[in-house]
Amino acid sequence: MSLKDRLSELLNQGLEDLKSTSEQDELNELRVHLLGKKGPITKVLRGMKDLSPEERPVVGSFANEVRDRLQEAIDARKEEIDQKLLTVKLEKEKIDVTLPGKPAARGNAHVIQQIIDQIEDLFLGMGYQVLSGPEVEEDRYNFEMMNLPKDHPARDMQDTFYITKDILMRTQTSPMQARTMEKHDFSKGPLKMISPGVVYRRDTDDPTHSHQFHQVEGLVIDKHVTMADLKGTLELVAHELFGDRFDVRLRPSYFPFTEPSVEADITCFNCGGKGCAVCKHTGWIEVLGAGMVHPNVLKMAGVDSDIYGGFAFGLGPDRFAMLKYGVDDIRNFYLDDERFLNQFSMKG
Amino acid sequence: MKISYNWLKEYLDIDVPATELAEKIERSSVEVDSVTVPSDGLKKLVVGHIDSMEPHPESDHLNVCQVNVGEEELLQIVCGAPNVAVGQKVIVALPGSRIGGNVKIKRSKMRGIVSNGMICSLEEIGFSKSVVPKEWADGIYVLPNDAKNGDEIYDYLGMNDSLIDLDVTPNRGDMLSVYGTVHDVAAMYNLKENLDHPNLIEGKTAIGDELTVAADKEAAPIYKMRLVNNVKVGPSPLWLQIKLWNAGIRPINNVVDVTNYILMKYGQPMHAFDFGKVSGRKVEARFAKENETLTTLDGETHQLDPQDIVIADEKQPIGLAGVMGGLNSEIEDGTTTVALESAVFNSTIIRKTAQRHNLHTDASQHFERGVNHGGVEEALDAAAQMIHELAQGDVDQGMVIANDEKIADVVVKITLTRINHVLGTELTSTEVTHIFERLNFGVEMNDDEFTVSVPSRRWDIHIEADLIEEVARIYGYDNIPSTLPTGRMTIGTLTPKQRIIRNSRSTMEGLGLSQAISYALLNDEEAKLFSMKASLPTKLDWPMTVDHTTIRMNLISGLLKDIAYNNARKVEDVTLYEQGRVFYRTENQVRPDEEEHIAGAISGSLHSEAWNQHHTETDFYEVKGIVVEYIQSLGLNGEIDFEATTKYSDLHPGRAASISVHGHEVGFMGQVHPQIAKKFKIKPTYVFEINLQALIDMPKSDQQYDIISKYPAISRDIAILVDEEITHQQIVDLIQKRGGAFLNSVKLFDVYSGSHVPSGKRSLAYSLTFLDKEATLTDDTVNKAFEKVEVSLQKEFNVEIR
Numbered sequence A: 001m002s003l004k005d006r007l008s009e010l011l012n013q014g015l016e017d018l019k020s021t022s023e024q025d026e027l028n029e030l031r032v033h034l035l036g037k038k039g040p041i042t043k044v045l046r047g048m049k050d051l052s053p054e055e056r057p058v059v060g061s062f063a064n065e066v067r068d069r070l071q072e073a074i075d076a077r078k079e080e081i082d083q084k085l086l087t088v089k090l091e092k093e094k095i096d097v098t099l100p101g102k103p104a105a106r107g108n109a110h111v112i113q114q115i116i117d118q119i120e121d122l123f124l125g126m127g128y129q130v131l132s133g134p135e136v137e138e139d140r141y142n143f144e145m146m147n148l149p150k151d152h153p154a155r156d157m158q159d160t161f162y163i164t165k166d167i168l169m170r171t172q173t174s175p176m177q178a179r180t181m182e183k184h185d186f187s188k189g190p191l192k193m194i195s196p197g198v199v200y201r202r203d204t205d206d207p208t209h210s211h212q213f214h215q216v217e218g219l220v221i222d223k224h225v226t227m228a229d230l231k232g233t234l235e236l237v238a239h240e241l242f243g244d245r246f247d248v249r250l251r252p253s254y255f256p257f258t259e260p261s262v263e264a265d266i267t268c269f270n271c272g273g274k275g276c277a278v279c280k281h282t283g284w285i286e287v288l289g290a291g292m293v294h295p296n297v298l299k300m301a302g303v304d305s306d307i308y309g310g311f312a313f314g315l316g317p318d319r320f321a322m323l324k325y326g327v328d329d330i331r332n333f334y335l336d337d338e339r340f341l342n343q344f345s346m347k348g
Numbered sequence B: 001m002k003i004s005y006n007w008l009k010e011y012l013d014i015d016v017p018a019t020e021l022a023e024k025i026e027r028s029s030v031e032v033d034s035v036t037v038p039s040d041g042l043k044k045l046v047v048g049h050i051d052s053m054e055p056h057p058e059s060d061h062l063n064v065c066q067v068n069v070g071e072e073e074l075l076q077i078v079c080g081a082p083n084v085a086v087g088q089k090v091i092v093a094l095p096g097s098r099i100g101g102n103v104k105i106k107r108s109k110m111r112g113i114v115s116n117g118m119i120c121s122l123e124e125i126g127f128s129k130s131v132v133p134k135e136w137a138d139g140i141y142v143l144p145n146d147a148k149n150g151d152e153i154y155d156y157l158g159m160n161d162s163l164i165d166l167d168v169t170p171n172r173g174d175m176l177s178v179y180g181t182v183h184d185v186a187a188m189y190n191l192k193e194n195l196d197h198p199n200l201i202e203g204k205t206a207i208g209d210e211l212t213v214a215a216d217k218e219a220a221p222i223y224k225m226r227l228v229n230n231v232k233v234g235p236s237p238l239w240l241q242i243k244l245w246n247a248g249i250r251p252i253n254n255v256v257d258v259t260n261y262i263l264m265k266y267g268q269p270m271h272a273f274d275f276g277k278v279s280g281r282k283v284e285a286r287f288a289k290e291n292e293t294l295t296t297l298d299g300e301t302h303q304l305d306p307q308d309i310v311i312a313d314e315k316q317p318i319g320l321a322g323v324m325g326g327l328n329s330e331i332e333d334g335t336t337t338v339a340l341e342s343a344v345f346n347s348t349i350i351r352k353t354a355q356r357h358n359l360h361t362d363a364s365q366h367f368e369r370g371v372n373h374g375g376v377e378e379a380l381d382a383a384a385q386m387i388h389e390l391a392q393g394d395v396d397q398g399m400v401i402a403n404d405e406k407i408a409d410v411v412v413k414i415t416l417t418r419i420n421h422v423l424g425t426e427l428t429s430t431e432v433t434h435i436f437e438r439l440n441f442g443v444e445m446n447d448d449e450f451t452v453s454v455p456s457r458r459w460d461i462h463i464e465a466d467l468i469e470e471v472a473r474i475y476g477y478d479n480i481p482s483t484l485p486t487g488r489m490t491i492g493t494l495t496p497k498q499r500i501i502r503n504s505r506s507t508m509e510g511l512g513l514s515q516a517i518s519y520a521l522l523n524d525e526e527a528k529l530f531s532m533k534a535s536l537p538t539k540l541d542w543p544m545t546v547d548h549t550t551i552r553m554n555l556i557s558g559l560l561k562d563i564a565y566n567n568a569r570k571v572e573d574v575t576l577y578e579q580g581r582v583f584y585r586t587e588n589q590v591r592p593d594e595e596e597h598i599a600g601a602i603s604g605s606l607h608s609e610a611w612n613q614h615h616t617e618t619d620f621y622e623v624k625g626i627v628v629e630y631i632q633s634l635g636l637n638g639e640i641d642f643e644a645t646t647k648y649s650d651l652h653p654g655r656a657a658s659i660s661v662h663g664h665e666v667g668f669m670g671q672v673h674p675q676i677a678k679k680f681k682i683k684p685t686y687v688f689e690i691n692l693q694a695l696i697d698m699p700k701s702d703q704q705y706d707i708i709s710k711y712p713a714i715s716r717d718i719a720i721l722v723d724e725e726i727t728h729q730q731i732v733d734l735i736q737k738r739g740g741a742f743l744n745s746v747k748l749f750d751v752y753s754g755s756h757v758p759s760g761k762r763s764l765a766y767s768l769t770f771l772d773k774e775a776t777l778t779d780d781t782v783n784k785a786f787e788k789v790e791v792s793l794q795k796e797f798n799v800e801i802r
């Protein structure tokens, strides 16, 4: 048998043996056996010295080819075995993915805060500033400069917590109208602001009344601001907070600091406008009050009412939250029951 | 105020459905609380005639009546009313009928006798007790004789009317009357109103011979009286009673009812005195004297205040002006001479009197909102005429007048340009003129300018803006376009302070705390707890309850109350933060300073328990981790330090720390003192409170990219046994001081004190990391630095290196 034939035989035998290996160790043994220093190929190569100088390179290169092909086959087999072992291992590592995950701690913003943030973002986008004023306020700003002189009957509409004769817990965020108008330099541009915050009324807490609640005041003063601008702005607020499918209607109303004054209603959530107990069978739910700033308010804040004018509005995030989420008791907002707070963890 | 649609129709040719009218009123004028039809929900209530009646054999108060309800057969009904009698026309609830309160009436037996229905009182068919005339209060109601047997009863009692309940805003006092409503509805629908006016027939006696009046000018700018003699007091006719009870007023007699009717029709409060009970001939409207008392018609006796206006005869007060009459001059069955008062009283004084005596009447409510100064006399004449017609009284010639005013239209000028400028509309002068005409205002147009004459019945209109509102509401808010403010550009951004507050909130939430909003008004004790600063409390002058008397000087109390609320409801893991203001005040300050704070409170476990997570109660170090993470997130210059403190007596003395940033104390944290926890009824709770304003005001570090070293860091661990008195901070400070230039970080990785270490000692283990950003560190360099640390620790703190 020629060396070449012998090498061919070794190759075929080797490839055949590889097929039956199934373990890493076995494979390793076979590799050492075939390709090792004491292996048959090495042995064959030792016999090369007996070959003629012409034959030597031919057999030599064939021997290398055999060696390479065996190495390749071993590698391929190794890969196969590894893959098989990995599959078995992964199979063993299988877990029940339906078991609950480890609870992660996550807090969330108060539902009223979420509504205030949403309102702030809407108005920031329209070029409004966000301002905040004192919660313990002067009678002058809270009432007098809002066109509510002492003895004005509308003061009875708002039962007030007084600290002294002249200092009180603000009953509304409206004093920020006077405070900002007083300071604003109209030569630098229009005044566009909203002012969210806590307000207080001398009320007995019950499902629909709270001695503490929130308001967001809005004010725009410039040379040409119209009732139509107010209407468009209020519609935008309603659509942003409640959704486009809600209609808005304006009704005449009365606030001492605006004239004309309006209240804005939106389509009843509960019945979609058909009329139900929630909306007192009108199909509408009142959501905010607004109007064109009263000339007296402008004058008292030192603004020339012949040149400047504008609109103001006040809305109640508590009421919005109650309507939007069907919260039936306003006290829920201030008791901070975890089971209540955690219901509003969706960021949307 | 409940307005009867049927009554409106007497003056207006209008026939839209009541709900449609209500919607129109809402969109154009004032809010409508409800539209109700008294007969709604009632069924099978008919007129019956009691043909005969005999006592129930088994009862001493029941009668068995045979009732003709227009059918061939008589209906046998058992009736227990004391006033039932043969020959009466009564309200019969037939079998299968439905009466008030949604009650169904069935055929039944009463003590063995069949009763085919029920004979009803007014209350039983849904009348409020407060409007049922006294005559019918304790028995069945008797219908007029001409009521037809078998007819439905509703029309006889005015129950098919739609009652539109107006919620009138303070400026629209004119809508508190039928005429006022008629005027406004006429404008809304562009209708012509057909009002009637009094046509008074006076007698021969001149009033001045019998009565003189006087009135304080400030108290009663208009004060007039008429006198009606030979009055025969009795029940009012049914049509008048219906108008009253549908408006929610109880019919009393033909004199009192007239005054109430006039009030509803014209909006002019009117009072009738029994002149026979008046001492002397002079009636005066004046301020009350010290120590005067008056018993009003409701039987209540009032100690009068010198700021109250009274109507007085020559001896004593006989009425609380504009509020309620006195019992001593009440109209009774025997009354023959009636003094009728029609006046305008000072609205502020009346409001205060009504509040002072807690006596809010229809009259006081009208005066508070103002009345039509131009309508005082017409109302007086109309009342006198009605008493003449209904009670056969003879009206004295003329009236006595204490004070009077010249009534003139208010003239307001406005340009078309101004109207369109404010409303954002493009109305034409014809359209605007038409609106003023619909309102029945006088209007003249000159160039661009309208001169508008507003009659006294609209006393709310004085200035341009008032006219603009009239145009807007009659034109319709629905027709005004929707636009957004244009004009010069403005930038809307949050201020740095607002941004920090927002970021603080979201960091807290990311760290697992939920935002709480608690009450800022607390009781005095709660308000003062956990105070970071000496401050006087700011207290309400007149609190509503003892729970909310004082403005908070800390946020933690509110959070502890929240935790108590949760704990009481078996919610034991509570993790809350609050961002809000606290209120500090010094001796000479009335209005407190408002300081933004942020506080947190954790009770129970921060991480909810699960199959793969054990329940672990929160502790000082978990909360400290939150505080540190939070403060770091703000990127302030300087180190955050915690120092043991005992100055907060509401905290556990051994588990309290003050928090400083860059050497400035900004807050504190610790465990709530067990005694305080007990008071609040809460489980062990850890809290922190930080002066957020201080953090906002602190300089922020400019964030710069820190090169990540290419060279490896080398770590060395050290375990030491040290006196318990030596704090971790002291050790870290020393290591950092002695660790050399390449010491990069010191990290505590073990703390042990217990059976394996001597008492009074504890074992601490630190990992020191060395790093040279410029080159590879040699072991030699690190060893030298480490040795220095070891030596210093031994020398300074006498530690044993393990």
Ligand SMILES: [Zn+2]
Binding pocket: A268, A269, A270, A271, A272, A273, A274, A275, A276, A277, A278, A279, A280, A281, A282, A283, A284
């Ligand atoms: Zn509804």
